[in-house]
Amino acid sequence: MTAMSPLPDLILEPLVRAALMEDLGTYGDITTRTVIPAGTRYRARIQAREAGVVSGMQIAAIAFRLVDPQLCVTLHTPDGTAIAAGDLLMEIKGDAASILSAERVALNFAGRLSGIATLTAAFVAETRGTTTRITCTRKTTPGLRLVEKQAVLHGGGFNHRFSLSDAILIKDNHIAAAGGIRPVLQAVKASASHMIRTEIEVDRLDQLAEVLDEGGADVVLLDNMDSPTLREAVAMTAGRVILEASGNMRLERIAEVAATGVGYISSGALTHSARTLDLGLDF
Structure with a gap:
């Protein structure tokens, strides 16, 4: 796909913030807060489990950074890239609780938007x-x-x-x-x-x-x-x-x-x- 400039994060943040507030509810991630010792640090990897065209990586990165600005987010595969199963899309390093609290919102956006990009690419190919x-x-x-x-x-x-x-x-x-x-x-x-x-x-x-x-x-x-x-x-x-x-x-x-x-x-x-x-x- 043709490379294109991303939208400013400022425009996307309200959408991501609303999704995080919906998911965190009134008291935050009680599972993570209960079972993960404070200060635990980890590295997480987002990978493709099937082929397609990726979209929503910018939004996923915003989700992690909104939950914890100290997380180190490294994008390996930009939006608009054709991907194969197993491809590494993003790495996130830092507080394990923060990563887990943002995980679902990040994946919901990325999976949904990548599905749209993938279907669109199939139409375009025709x-x-x-x-x-x-x-x-x-x-x-x-x-x-x-x-x-x-x-x-x-x-x-x-x-x-x-x-x-x-x-x-x-x-x-x-x-x-x-x-x-x-x-x-x-x-x-x-x-x-x-x-x-x-x-x-x-x-x-x-x-x-x-x-x-x-x-x-x-x-x-x-x-x-x-x-x-x-x-x-x-x-x-x-x-x-x-x-x-x-x-x-x-x-x-x-x-x-x-x-x-x-x-x-x-x-x-x-x-x-x-x-x-x-x-x-x-x-």
Whole structure:
């Protein structure tokens, strides 16, 4: 995967802090405090137990440092790296109680985000030989959108909107409530800032023709179309707008859809259906 700059820790710390407070409860880690003698020091290693693409190492490091700033955390495998079973990802040295108190939160984040990065990489691999890009959606875990979308980037994908305020995305219910495709596009042309991009959803080719005739959209989302219809949409558009295929975008369909020539394929499965990657921490 392409190397990318990490987000500032300052942005991620509130998410990690909230997770630690949830896990530590009102009285901290009573198991560790009861059975581990004070001052015990250890070295722990986080390793991959299966192959994939790693994400969440930055967050795991934040978790350990928030619990104990004196812990020595050494990152061996940066986020966005393809990994094999047995690869060493991180070492943590210092107070054993501190390591154990942060362990679950660190692994929960890293396993979840690595799963998203790994699934995204599998989707991206299916687009090889085409110019189609894989992108996520807003179907994310509440409160974790930022880091889940970051994991999509680590897997080689691209990000769609982060929030409702990022861009205008006109969907079927907007069209129904506003009275049709032409009224919504006319409203965009009359009122929207020139700095805001506009995407509109269609599920039939006659709707696409209406969008192209009216103008005002930068991107057209082709919803739940089969591959022959997608190819026809690409031919109709002839590069006048960006086309995004969405709806029922399973991994086994991606190569076929990418071959139609659409610019983007968006899939909520990247974030809502990714399996947690198996990572482990051992002393």
